[in-house]
Amino acid sequence: MSDLVSIIMPSYNTAKFIGDSIESVLNQTYTNWELIIVDDCSTDDTDKIVNNFKDSRIKYLKNKKNLGAALTRNKALREAGGTWIAFLDSDDIWLPKKLEHQLNFMKRNGYNLSFTDYEKIDEKSKPMNIYVSGPHKVNRSKIYKYDYIGQLTVMYNAKVFGTIQIKDIRKNNDYAILLKLFRRPNTYAYRLKENLARYRIRRASISHDKFIKKLKSHYDLFHICDGRSVITSVFYTCRNMFYGVLKKILYEKRG
Structure with missing residues (x-):
């Protein structure tokens, strides 16, 4: 279907939040979408919450065994049939x-990401x-310095980039998807200067990992x-920490 947006939503034990996430999709002014939820063997009431929503555009799949976030995202991406791919975690x-304005922005300007x-x-x-913005335009060099792009706001043209699949890493799998997208030559991501999403900070989230664990995950x-060498990976990791601090100074506004 022309201009169908496939929304990728991995889930794991987010029964407390996933209902609000789904509602925010159902409330979109742009209605030509499919929501692909892949649950990674949740042990809470995720099933019950999701099954309360009766909409044919929602596709709910469950892993037979716990695969982790990266492989769960991969599965959802393989199921996607839309021209456009967007991401929304099950607690955001x-x-x-959001979809209407971003899709119009991309089509009007001929942007693919x-x-x-x-x-x-x-x-x-x-x-x-805390309001998070970003650079006007992100290229390959900039994305390797730091992940300036909030995954819950990403949209890309699947006809241009194809089916993205990443390796099995426990953390930073959203960043890994972006690095994969930027492997395509002359790729740029353009910022729509509009606040269109809410990113949830949770005590148990990866965002609150200790510093050493963050270094390891990067x-x-x-x-x-x-696939970088040991030396290059260490260099990129250290540089990433520096630009992470810089991002908070330049692109996070409080109050």
Whole structure:
């Protein structure tokens, strides 16, 4: 179907939040979408919550065994049939005009990859008064310095990039997808300067890992997933930490 947007939503034990995430998709002003939820053997009430939604555009799949976030994303991406791919984790939220405005932005300008601004919320969906923007344009060099793009705001043209699949790494699999996209020559991601999403900060999330674990996960990203040498992976990891601090200074506004 022309301009069908496939929304990729991996889930694992997010029964507390996934209902709000699904509702934010159902509330989109752009209606030509399919929501592909792949559950990675949740042990909570995720099944019950998802099954409450009766909409033929929602496809709910379950892994037979726990595969981890990377392989779960891969499975959802293989199921996608849309011209456009978008991502929404099962604890994050979109604003109603997210798909409409972003797709119009891309088609109007002939862009194949884009992202938007967003803000952070806490576990109770309360605003944390942190607004995240980004560079006007991200190229291959910039994405290797740091992940300036919020995964919940990414949209790309699947006809141009094909079916993206990444290696099995436990963390940073969203970043790994971006690195894979930027392997295509002359790839640029363009920023739509509009706040269209809510990124949830959870106490148990990867975002709150200890510093050493963060270093290890970034090293694995570059070494295992991107196939870089040990020395190059160490260099990229250290550089990534520096630009992470710079990103907070330049592109995160409080208050």
